[in-house]
Amino acid sequence: MMQYKDDVYGTVELREPVILAVIDSAAMRRLDGVLQHGISGLIGLTAPITRLEHSIGAMLLVRRLGATLQEQLAALLHDVSHTAFSHVIDYVFHGHNSQSYHDEMKEVYLRGTDIPAVLTQYGFDWCDFLDESRYTLLEQPSPALCADRLDYFLRDGPGLGLMTAEQIQWALPHLIVHDGRIAVDNIEVARWLGDTYMAADNASWANFKEVGLYELTAQAIRIALDKGILVEADIWGTDQPAWTILQASTEPELQELIPLIRPETQFVWDEENPDFRVSTKLRTIDPDLLLDGELIPLSTLDEEFGRRRTTYLTAHSGKWPMRIIHPSSNP
Numbered sequence: 001m002m003q004y005k006d007d008v009y010g011t012v013e014l015r016e017p018v019i020l021a022v023i024d025s026a027a028m029r030r031l032d033g034v035l036q037h038g039i040s041g042l043i044g045l046t047a048p049i050t051r052l053e054h055s056i057g058a059m060l061l062v063r064r065l066g067a068t069l070q071e072q073l074a075a076l077l078h079d080v081s082h083t084a085f086s087h088v089i090d091y092v093f094h095g096h097n098s099q100s101y102h103d104e105m106k107e108v109y110l111r112g113t114d115i116p117a118v119l120t121q122y123g124f125d126w127c128d129f130l131d132e133s134r135y136t137l138l139e140q141p142s143p144a145l146c147a148d149r150l151d152y153f154l155r156d157g158p159g160l161g162l163m164t165a166e167q168i169q170w171a172l173p174h175l176i177v178h179d180g181r182i183a184v185d186n187i188e189v190a191r192w193l194g195d196t197y198m199a200a201d202n203a204s205w206a207n208f209k210e211v212g213l214y215e216l217t218a219q220a221i222r223i224a225l226d227k228g229i230l231v232e233a234d235i236w237g238t239d240q241p242a243w244t245i246l247q248a249s250t251e252p253e254l255q256e257l258i259p260l261i262r263p264e265t266q267f268v269w270d271e272e273n274p275d276f277r278v279s280t281k282l283r284t285i286d287p288d289l290l291l292d293g294e295l296i297p298l299s300t301l302d303e304e305f306g307r308r309r310t311t312y313l314t315a316h317s318g319k320w321p322m323r324i325i326h327p328s329s330n331p
Contacts, residue, residue: 018122027113033238038086047159081109091218143286190287212267266325274321
């Protein structure tokens with residue numbers, strides 16, 4: 001039995017042997033060294049929330065909503081194949097907009113971990129957890145609500161100054177399940193979720209400065225991989241050792257890039273003389289409300305919210321021309 005204290009859901013008692021065994025596996029313990037925000041978390045620009053915290057959190061949320069043990073395990077394992085630096089690796093392999101490298105590599109990665117043996121011991125087939133679309137509380141196509149989106153939002157929000165613990169506790173009881181999907185039973189909560197989620201995307205997940213730092217880090221990792229300074233095993237390890245290798249390298253290209261990867265570096269929009277052009281994944285939600293037994297998107301009930309969301313997506317889409325303002329140039 002484990003008394004697990006979570007920043008979002010409070011103290012929860014975990015008794016299921018398979019849940020405890022998966023949490024204690026080497027593959028899951030690795031996630032305690034992988035930050036959800038990659039480089040921005042590593043250099044102190046964002047809160048150092050780990051993939052392990054988020055994975056357990058997603059499991060706790062589906063559990064709270066009445067999920068089966070199998071779906072709880074799916075939630076626990078959904079991010080197990082994240083590499084060091086999390087979504088920075090998507091920039092390395094030019095997957096800026098999809099940010100799905102960890103999903104694409106999940107089967108290959110899991111096969112080589114201790115997870116298959118742990119699950120077999122308790123009567124589960126690890127292959128049953130590869131297709132997350134089977135678990136409708138955990139994953140839904142954007143912009144629907146799902147436990148993955150909700151947990152990282154509620155986990156990031158306080159550190160971004162966008163919500164309080166009291167607001168989280170106000171919203172959580174209004175999350176309900178209908179026909180296997182997460183919905184909301186209160187329009188004010190739905191509006192708060194939709195607008196605050198969009199603010200979180202602008203403040204961090206698709207923030208201009210953070211995207212710039214992700215791209216610089218991706219360039220550094222790409223150079224290091226090409227020159228054998230980093231190897232595949234480093235990518236499938238944890239953040240700090242890989243970052244230490246990059247910082248210690250005497251490779252001239254890296255010595256130019258690494259000093260720029262710091263909170264003091266700024267980026268400006270420059271159509272004429274950009275250092276690079278980069279796009280990124282935009283994240284918004286359109287919460288479903290349950291009315292008269294039917295799920296109806298908030299944007300249908302609140303056209304102004306729909307316009308705000310459309311305007312946000314339109315304004316931030318495409319490639320951004322970014323010019324670096326070197327830290328030494330900042331006043």
